[in-house]
Amino acid sequence: MIENHDDFNNTVLLGLQPRGALVLDKIIQRMQEIQHITLKYGYLDATFHRDDFRRRDLPLRANETKIDFLIENKKVVLVDDVLYKGRSVRAAMDAMIAFGRPQKVELMVLIDRKFTRDFPVQPDYCGRQVNTLESQYVSVEWQSRGFEKDAIWITEKESN
Amino acid sequence: MEQLSTRHLLGIKDLSPSDIQLIFDTADNFKDILNRPIKKVPSLRDITIANIFFENSTRTKLSFELAEKRLSADVVNFASASSSVKKGETLIDTVNNILAMKVDMVVMRHSSPGAPHFLSKHIKANIVNAGDGTHEHPTQALLDAFSIREKLGDVAGKKVAIIGDILHSRVALSNIFCLQKLGAEVMVCGPITLLPKYIADLGVKVEYDVFKALQWCDVANVLRIQLERQQIKYFPSLREYSLYYGINKQLLNRLDKEIVVMHPGPINRGVELNSDVADSEHAIILQQVENGVAIRMAVLYLLAGVK
Numbered sequence: 001m002i003e004n005h006d007d008f009n010n011t012v013l014l015g016l017q018p019r020g021a022l023v024l025d026k027i028i029q030r031m032q033e034i035q036h037i038t039l040k041y042g043y044l045d046a047t048f049h050r051d052d053f054r055r056r057d058l059p060l061r062a063n064e065t066k067i068d069f070l071i072e073n074k075k076v077v078l079v080d081d082v083l084y085k086g087r088s089v090r091a092a093m094d095a096m097i098a099f100g101r102p103q104k105v106e107l108m109v110l111i112d113r114k115f116t117r118d119f120p121v122q123p124d125y126c127g128r129q130v131n132t133l134e135s136q137y138v139s140v141e142w143q144s145r146g147f148e149k150d151a152i153w154i155t156e157k158e159s160n
Numbered sequence: 161m162e163q164l165s166t167r168h169l170l171g172i173k174d175l176s177p178s179d180i181q182l183i184f185d186t187a188d189n190f191k192d193i194l195n196r197p198i199k200k201v202p203s204l205r206d207i208t209i210a211n212i213f214f215e216n217s218t219r220t221k222l223s224f225e226l227a228e229k230r231l232s233a234d235v236v237n238f239a240s241a242s243s244s245v246k247k248g249e250t251l252i253d254t255v256n257n258i259l260a261m262k263v264d265m266v267v268m269r270h271s272s273p274g275a276p277h278f279l280s281k282h283i284k285a286n287i288v289n290a291g292d293g294t295h296e297h298p299t300q301a302l303l304d305a306f307s308i309r310e311k312l313g314d315v316a317g318k319k320v321a322i323i324g325d326i327l328h329s330r331v332a333l334s335n336i337f338c339l340q341k342l343g344a345e346v347m348v349c350g351p352i353t354l355l356p357k358y359i360a361d362l363g364v365k366v367e368y369d370v371f372k373a374l375q376w377c378d379v380a381n382v383l384r385i386q387l388e389r390q391q392i393k394y395f396p397s398l399r400e401y402s403l404y405y406g407i408n409k410q411l412l413n414r415l416d417k418e419i420v421v422m423h424p425g426p427i428n429r430g431v432e433l434n435s436d437v438a439d440s441e442h443a444i445i446l447q448q449v450e451n452g453v454a455i456r457m458a459v460l461y462l463l464a465g466v467k
Contacts, residue, residue: 045189048201048231048461059163059465062189070197098198 001077001108001125008039010103011075016092017045017063020080022142023110027079042067044078046091065095072100077125081140083109086121111138111152130154164462168280168287171296172337180341184306186458187451194230194454203461204233209265210258213290214240214251217269219425219449220290220300224267227456236263251275252282259285265460268292286463294328294389300424301334303455305342307448308379311420316343321373323349324383324405324432327356327394331383331424336362349373350405353394370405374415381422382407382433398431408434412442420444 005011015024021043031037047062078092089107096102108125113132132138137157141147164179172180193201209228213221221237228235238258255266267288268276273295280287291297309315320339326332326348339346340363347365348355360366367373374380385401395401407421421433421443429435437443 048189048193048203053203054206054465054467057467059462061162062186064189065192094202098193098196098200100197 001106002035004106005075005077008037010073011040011077012069012071013039013041013077013079014044014067014071014092014096015041016078016080016088017043017047017065019082019140020078022140022145023081023108024079025144026142027108040069042069044092044095046088046095049091049094051087051091067099070100071096071102073103074100075104075106076102077106077108079108081109082111082113082138083107083121083123083126084113084116084138086117086119089121090119110140113138163466167463167466168276168289169298169459169463170276170280170287170289172298172301172334172341173296175298175338175341177341180302180305180338183302183455183458183462184309186462187302187306187454190230190457190461191451191454194450194457200230200232202232204228204231204464207264207464208234208236208262209267209460210236210238210263211290212238212255212258212266212268214268214270214275215291217290219452220269220297223449223452224288224290224299224456227453227460228267230453231457231460233265233460236261252279255279255283259283265463286466288459288463291330293330294333295330296334296337297330297424298334298338299452299456299459300331301338302459303448303452304331304335304381304422304424305338305344306455307422307444307451308344308420310447310451311444312378315339318344318379319347319377320344320379320381321347321349321367321377322381322383323370323373323407325354325385326350326359326383327354328386328389329383331381335381336364347373347376351395351401370407371411371414374407374411374419377419379420379422380407381424383424384426384428385431398428402431406430406432406434407437409436409440412437418442422448425449 015021028039031039043066045063045065047060106124109123110127112123112126112129114129135157137155139153141151143150162182165176166174265286267290269290270292273293275292276287276289289298305315322332336346347367349367349370421437423445427433427438
């Protein structure tokens with residue numbers, strides 16, 4: 001990302017609520033440390049743009065969207081933790097357009113679950129690719145959220 | 161991951177405090193959206209909503225319609241004045257005919273108390289009560305409490321005086337239920353003829369002197385004198401009412417504190433509220449209107465999400 005965006009002058013990072021925001025916070029912190037770059041960033045909530053409203057068992061609770069700038073003609077990097085079906089990213093792109101027409105949009109994820117996509121969405125930057133089954137769940141734990149240490153787990157979904 | 165405990169919004173009485181909290185939190189998100197350049201989300205794009213108004217309305221109808229459109233719902237409007245109701249069609253026939261055209265939600269205002277409750281027992285669509293006679297007006301109470309929360313930080317522990325025509329007001333009853341559920345203290349104030357006889361049984365304080373009421377409260381919610389519902393004279397003249405119960409700048413200056421003034425609209429200027437108060441920094445009347453759209457978006461969105 002640093003190679004592609006030079007000094008990040010015209011680039012903004014958007015963390016997808018709720019969990020992408022935690023990844024973004026980490027990236028902002030690391031960029032400060034290694035590059036001494038202060039990035040422009042915000043948090044995007046796509047709850048009202050999701051395509052599974054009224055189709056899932058329980059409605060999702062919305063989170064705060066905090067974007068105090070327009071993304072018109074900016075390069076946008078969307079940041080999320082786990083890329084699975086690609087539906088969240090589609091909803092996020094839909095939600096993002098309310099803040100202007102971006103020049104270019106890229107996707108950064110911590111974990112890319114291979115071969116699970118419902119939509120043609122691929123990450124530009126990816127922490128790690130993993131092979132998983134439908135029956136498995138990938139969870140990301142953060143020390144800042146009260147977990148013992150930063151960790152990523154692949155677990156079997158509990159069968160009811 | 162939460163949802164409302166009810167499929168219909170018939171009255172505040174049926175809501176739990178956590179329902180109200182969920183509506184407020186969702187309305188916060190929608191208020192944020194309403195302040196963006198593009199004020200629209202696609203959540204209800206596959207839903208059709210009928211606004212059925214058997215009674216006149218400007219604010220509520222516009223507010224609901226805007227809320228529906230901001231959520232991308234399809235909207236049909238119906239006003240009884242220009243409809244077959246005039247030809248003698250019954251309420252349930254009218255609504256069933258509208259539902260036969262595949263409508264998912266009905267927002268209804270009716271002059272008979274309990275009309276939306278009756279409908280909810282007979283039809284499948286989600287029903288939102290936009291005011292039924294002198295009974296309840298839940299979205300107004302929600303937006304009033306939401307505005308208090310926004311202005312004063314919290315509703316719990318606040319003292320709210322509802323002043324004016326309590327007898328004919330659906331806003332008063334819904335407000336009492338809503339504020340009490342959120343932990344506020346409520347007082348009603350007005351001429352004895354305009355206070356229901358057993359209102360104190362609801363756990364509210366009763367006061368006949370408007371100055372004492374203002375001195376007691378943090379928030380004064382001033383109601384309109386509903387002349388259209390008064391078949392007999394409840395007070396000698398409007399002039400006398402405004403002399404004893406009208407709120408003006410002079411009266412507020414005599415208080416030893418600042419209070420917030422609210423009004424659900426439409427205002428009878430110079431009767432229950434003087435222009436020098438209605439247009440002052442004490443009044444949050446226009447904020448109430450703004451919050452109304454966000455609250456109604458939250459209610460429609462959450463009801464649509466109930467399985």
